[in-house]
Structure formats: structure tokens, C-alpha cells
Amino acid sequence: MMKKEDKAEDSGKGMQASATFRINMSDSTGVQITSCLLNGENYLTWSRAMKIALTAKGKLGFVEGRWKWVFKIKQRADGSVDRYKARLVAKGFTQVEGIDFHETFAPVAKLVTVRCLLTVAVARGWEMHQMDVQNTFLHGNLDEEVYMRLPPSFFSRREGMVCCLRKSLYGLRQASRNWYSKFADALRGYGFHQSGADHSLFIYSRGDVFLGVLVYVDDLIVVSNNSAHCASFKKYLHQCFRIKDLGPLKYFLGIEVTRANSSLFLNQKKYALDILTECGMLGSRPSYVPMEQNHGLYVDSGSCLEDASRYKRLIGRLIYLTITIPDLSYLVHVLAQFMQDPRQPHWEAAMRVVRYLKQSPSQGIFIQPxxxxxxxxxxxxxxxxxxxxxxxxxxxxxxxxxxxxxxxxxxxxxxxxxxxxxxxxxxxxxxxxxxxxxxxxxxxxxxxxxxxxxxxxxxxxxxxxxxxxxxxxxxxxxxxxxxxxxx
Structure with a gap:
């Protein structure tokens, strides 16, 4: 649907395409690329990923506009490359509240809920599966009228023309809410009930059949006591969305899940080793005491760090590691107090915690029935x-x-x-x-x-x-x- 550009000035002002990309290590599940020169070998790889992304948008009824590209290398649990992903991302900071969007909140599963669900599943002997929704935010229905300019290279451009979005898009303020609403409606349509304790948890219970679904944006954990009904539910999801069935639960949100007989072991070994590598501590001597009882750390202790962002990044990563290592909780609490103005003694204390990880990077939570x-x-x-x-x-x-x-x-x-x-x-x-x-x-x-x-x-x-x-x-x-x- 084409409109004159003057009508798009209010909601599409300042939307420019970005041409350069730089490599930035992102999270435990992949490498986020916000900037790298697309030439030679890289260009062919990312060009294919861009075409796949645009094809997906076309299939979902999306009219593309001119925003910017974000690239990501998605990794498997062992660190190998799964696939190259390209996303056309909206510059949501240009949206105007009350015109381009209204409500934006969308819940995600609490990590306590993840651990509780897995503990109950192990105790009851339920099957545990994992699914991934492809092109997640493109499934959401867009209620507002949002316009944007056309991107170069992939679409024919006409002078003074813009396009109107028919579907939600990555980067829009309301994208996550639109996706969650649509997915929740699909589950309710199948007969699921939503938890009041955690709105990302849904259960289906009919007679002896039990199904549980936990949603964390596009990652799903499915537990069931009936294989046939679980397969029927997966078929239903495939009809509603583009879903990738990842089989038995093995790797969820950077957490490695290992089954041993009827028990389960959760750890973040790969994530811990990434921290050790990033800090240059892989060859260091391990510490068996992570912090002194009377540590003597104060706000004004020692000299300021030249690069405070390194300290903030490390503490952020250690916070995520507490998902499966409870004894880091107090240590991270102490160190996180100094993120505003970290000093040299704070960095040395953080390095001692990292060396504590060295003695057992695979430690985690053991769940028995x-x-x-x-x-x-x-x-x-x-x-x-x-x-x-x-x-x-x-x-x-x-x-x-x-x-x-x-x-x-x-x-x-x-x-x-x-x-x-x-x-x-x-x-x-x-x-x-x-x-x-x-x-x-x-x-x-x-x-x-x-x-x-x-x-x-x-x-x-x-x-x-x-x-x-x-x-x-x-x-x-x-x-x-x-x-x-x-x-």
C-alpha cells in the first residue's frame, strides 16, 4: 500500500538505513553483529541471510520499509555456527507514543518458573521438548497505522513514496506485545489455560492428558505426559506459525540441559568458559575461595578503572551465571554495588570470582525425581x-x-x-x-x-x-x- 511521503513525516521522521556494521559479542546463544563491512566472502554469506529474511517477511504479509539491517551468527550449544541471521529492524526510537504505539509490555518466563517446571517434569516423568518460533515478531498483528520509507537495493523505489506496514516488525515498540498476544490467543484456542502466577506459563489438562508450555519470547519449553497428544499439539503450532521443532530439551537460554536416566542436570559450562576466555583466565590458577569474608570493598577504594565498561559487562555476565550457580548470588550482589564507579580493588575481586569459576566451570543444578x-x-x-x-x-x-x-x-x-x-x-x-x-x-x-x-x-x-x-x-x-x- 503506497502513500505520499508527506503523510509519513510524523511517524517516519529520521528513519535512515545504516550501511556499516561492527562485530560485537552479544550473548550466550550467538554473536550479535551491529557493524562489519559487507564485502568479499562476508557479503555473499550475509546477502543470502538478508534474502531469507525478506522472503519470510513477504510470506507473512509484510510490506518492507527502509530501516536498518542487524546481523547475528546463531550458535549451537557446543559453540559451532548454526546459521547466519539477518533482520530488517525498525528504528523504534522514532515512534511517537499515542500515534505509532500504545501498550508495549509483554511478559517473559521467570527463570524460577523454568526451574520449577523442569523439577516437576522430572518428578512426574514427563517428556521435555524445545521449540523455536522463526521470524517471531513478524507474526504479530499491527493495530496502529505505521509508515516508513523503502530500503535500497531490494525493492524498486519511487520518488516521494513510502509504505504502510501490514504486520509487526523487529524494532517496533509494540512488536513484542503483538507477538505475545497472538501466541497466547493461539494457545487459548487450543484449550490452554494461562497461569496467574506467571503469565508465560500455559497448561492443557483434559482427563489424563497434560501439556505444559513455557514461553520466553520465541523459545518454548513443552512438557507432556502423552507423546501422541504432544505431537498433535506441535502439528497445530506448525499450522499457526513457522515453528522449528528442536526435539528433546538440550539448550535453553544459554542453559545446557543434560538427561541422565531419570535425572536432569542444568549448567552453563559454555557460558562460564566464554567468561574465562574473555577475561584471559583460561590458563590461570583456580581460586577455591571466591571472596574474603572481610573483603574491605568500599565505593572509594583504590584508583578508578580506565575502562569501566569492562567491569559492568563482566558483572552483567556473572549475574546471568547465577541462574544455575546459586553460590555466586551474594558475590555478585557485593560487586554490583560498584558498577557506577568501579575501582581497581573491585576489578581484582571480580577476577577472583572468575578464577573461582575456573575450578569447576561445569557446576550447576542436579534435579532428581x-x-x-x-x-x-x-x-x-x-x-x-x-x-x-x-x-x-x-x-x-x-x-x-x-x-x-x-x-x-x-x-x-x-x-x-x-x-x-x-x-x-x-x-x-x-x-x-x-x-x-x-x-x-x-x-x-x-x-x-x-x-x-x-x-x-x-x-x-x-x-x-x-x-x-x-x-x-x-x-x-x-x-x-x-x-x-x-x-
């Missing part, structure tokens, strides 16, 4: 932060003997006593337990017994068991006292 009982532990220091004197909460929750949820977080207010700090830690843990019980109930897991919560502070336990307002506890916010309603 046990009874699905929840058990929780919580703890807190008192005024542990030397800068703010706020306490740090930590909790660790297991399902069927396997860790599913953990967190280390600084409390929002200063506690006047160690008992108050521990009481606040208990409140945070109880909130997580209630959410987990709701999630497990949706998955069909009956938890008839109370969930044991362990705390090592007798004064805090006394506050929970005795609802009296004393001189040293009367100031504690009411939201913490909800613990008393759940014991």
Missing part, C-alpha cells in the same frame, strides 16, 4: 553495608531437594536490631513461598503440608509467634507482619 516438597531457608546480616548500614537478606528455597529459588538483596530500610533484620528477611521469604505454592498448584502439584521455613534468630521467631507491639518492634511496617497470618 523426588517428592515435591518445598523447604526454605533465610538469613540476614545486620547493618552489613558499610556505606548505608542497611542489612542484606538472603533466602534459598528447594523443591524436591533441588534448588529452585534464591536471592540476595539489600533491605530497603535500616534495621534497628539483628532481630528486625531477620524478621524482614523472613517476610521476603514468605512472599516467595506463597508465590511458589500458587505456581505449583497451577501445575497440579498438591502441597498439603505447611512449608518449613528455617531461621537462625530466636528473637525474630518470637516476634512472629507473639503478635505484641513492643518498644523495639512497634515501628516495623505492617507489610512485614503478614507473616503471622501464614504460620
Amino acid at each position: 523426588n517428592s515435591l516438597d518445598l523447604i526454605a531457608y533465610c538469613d540476614s546480616d545486620w547493618a552489613g553495608c558499610p556505606m548505608t548500614r542497611r542489612s542484606v537478606t538472603g533466602y534459598f528455597i528447594m523443591l524436591g531437594g533441588s534448588p529452585v529459588s534464591w536471592k540476595t538483596k539489600k533491605q530497603t530500610t535500616v534495621s534497628r536490631s539483628s532481630a528486625e533484620a531477620e524478621y524482614r528477611a523472613m517476610a521476603a521469604t514468605v512472599s516467595e513461598i506463597l508465590w511458589l505454592r500458587s505456581l505449583l498448584s497451577f501445575l497440579g502439584v498438591r502441597i498439603d503440608r505447611p512449608t518449613p521455613l528455617f531461621c537462625d534468630n530466636q528473637a525474630a521467631l518470637h516476634i512472629v509467634a507473639n503478635p505484641a507491639f513492643r518498644e523495639r518492634t512497634k515501628h516495623i511496617e505492617r507489610d512485614c507482619h503478614f507473616i503471622r497470618e501464614h504460620i
Whole structure:
């Protein structure tokens, strides 16, 4: 649908094509290329990828416009090249709210939900499959009227003409929401119900047949107790979208999944080795103690780093590594406090954590088919932060003997006593337990017994068991006292 360019000025202003591309290491699943010269050998490879992308857009009813190209080398779990991907990406920063887009939020699966679903699947002996949606955001229906200019080289251009999008496109502010809405509608049309605890989790339950689908943008985990019905569901998805069936679950969001008999092992070995390689620590001596107890790290410790971005990038990667290595949680919490202005001692402490990875880069979570009982532990220091004197909460929750949820977080207010700090830690843990019980109930897991919560502070336990307002506890916010309603 062609329109005069003057009508597109409001929504398409400033949209220019980018001609140069530079290589930038992106994430655990591929290499993101935001810039490299397309000549010689590279040009032929990327040109084919660009044509594949444009063909996909044509099949999905998309009228292409002039934005910019982004290239990515998609890798397998072992690091080898899976395929070269090219995307025509919209410059969403030029969109005007209320005209070109309205709502933009789209949920993704919580990683705690991923671990819970896999733990339940192992305990119940369910099949676990993985699927990938191709050209994800191009499937979404576009409600707004969005115009853009034509890209060079691939389409004939006419002076003063622009095009109107009929489908959503990568880079549009509302693209992820449009995709999620369409996919959720397709699942509901099949008979799935959506979880209220995590909106990315859907289940289908009819008689003895159970199907569970967890959605993380274009990556899907499918669990089922019926092979025939699972195959029927996959066929339905193929009719609705362009889906790639990856078979049994092996590699999801950078997490390597290994099956051994009826058990499951989750780790991020490739990701950990990538960190060691990037930091030049592959040949270093491993550290068996990741951080000193009295580490003495302060905001103004030592001299400033010349390149603060290296520190920020490393901490970001270590945060992602805590998905399967819970004992990194506190270490990363400490180091992340200095990301605004990292100093040399902070970098040295981070390098020690990296050397700690060297002694066992394949460490992870082992899931066995046990009874699905929840058990929780919580703890807190008192005024542990030397800068703010706020306490740090930590909790660790297991399902069927396997860790599913953990967190280390600084409390929002200063506690006047160690008992108050521990009481606040208990409140945070109880909130997580209630959410987990709701999630497990949706998955069909009956938890008839109370969930044991362990705390090592007798004064805090006394506050929970005795609802009296004393001189040293009367100031504690009411939201913490909800613990008393759940014991």
C-alpha cells in the first residue's frame, strides 16, 4: 500500500538505513553483529541471510520499509555456527507514543518458573521438548497505522513514496506485545489455560492428558505426559506459525540441559568458559575461595578503572551465571554495588570470582525425581553495608531437594536490631513461598503440608509467634507482619 511521503513525516521522521556494521559479542546463544563491512566472502554469506529474511517477511504479509539491517551468527550449544541471521529492524526510537504505539509490555518466563517446571517434569516423568518460533515478531498483528520509507537495493523505489506496514516488525515498540498476544490467543484456542502466577506459563489438562508450555519470547519449553497428544499439539503450532521443532530439551537460554536416566542436570559450562576466555583466565590458577569474608570493598577504594565498561559487562555476565550457580548470588550482589564507579580493588575481586569459576566451570543444578516438597531457608546480616548500614537478606528455597529459588538483596530500610533484620528477611521469604505454592498448584502439584521455613534468630521467631507491639518492634511496617497470618 503506497502513500505520499508527506503523510509519513510524523511517524517516519529520521528513519535512515545504516550501511556499516561492527562485530560485537552479544550473548550466550550467538554473536550479535551491529557493524562489519559487507564485502568479499562476508557479503555473499550475509546477502543470502538478508534474502531469507525478506522472503519470510513477504510470506507473512509484510510490506518492507527502509530501516536498518542487524546481523547475528546463531550458535549451537557446543559453540559451532548454526546459521547466519539477518533482520530488517525498525528504528523504534522514532515512534511517537499515542500515534505509532500504545501498550508495549509483554511478559517473559521467570527463570524460577523454568526451574520449577523442569523439577516437576522430572518428578512426574514427563517428556521435555524445545521449540523455536522463526521470524517471531513478524507474526504479530499491527493495530496502529505505521509508515516508513523503502530500503535500497531490494525493492524498486519511487520518488516521494513510502509504505504502510501490514504486520509487526523487529524494532517496533509494540512488536513484542503483538507477538505475545497472538501466541497466547493461539494457545487459548487450543484449550490452554494461562497461569496467574506467571503469565508465560500455559497448561492443557483434559482427563489424563497434560501439556505444559513455557514461553520466553520465541523459545518454548513443552512438557507432556502423552507423546501422541504432544505431537498433535506441535502439528497445530506448525499450522499457526513457522515453528522449528528442536526435539528433546538440550539448550535453553544459554542453559545446557543434560538427561541422565531419570535425572536432569542444568549448567552453563559454555557460558562460564566464554567468561574465562574473555577475561584471559583460561590458563590461570583456580581460586577455591571466591571472596574474603572481610573483603574491605568500599565505593572509594583504590584508583578508578580506565575502562569501566569492562567491569559492568563482566558483572552483567556473572549475574546471568547465577541462574544455575546459586553460590555466586551474594558475590555478585557485593560487586554490583560498584558498577557506577568501579575501582581497581573491585576489578581484582571480580577476577577472583572468575578464577573461582575456573575450578569447576561445569557446576550447576542436579534435579532428581523426588517428592515435591518445598523447604526454605533465610538469613540476614545486620547493618552489613558499610556505606548505608542497611542489612542484606538472603533466602534459598528447594523443591524436591533441588534448588529452585534464591536471592540476595539489600533491605530497603535500616534495621534497628539483628532481630528486625531477620524478621524482614523472613517476610521476603514468605512472599516467595506463597508465590511458589500458587505456581505449583497451577501445575497440579498438591502441597498439603505447611512449608518449613528455617531461621537462625530466636528473637525474630518470637516476634512472629507473639503478635505484641513492643518498644523495639512497634515501628516495623505492617507489610512485614503478614507473616503471622501464614504460620
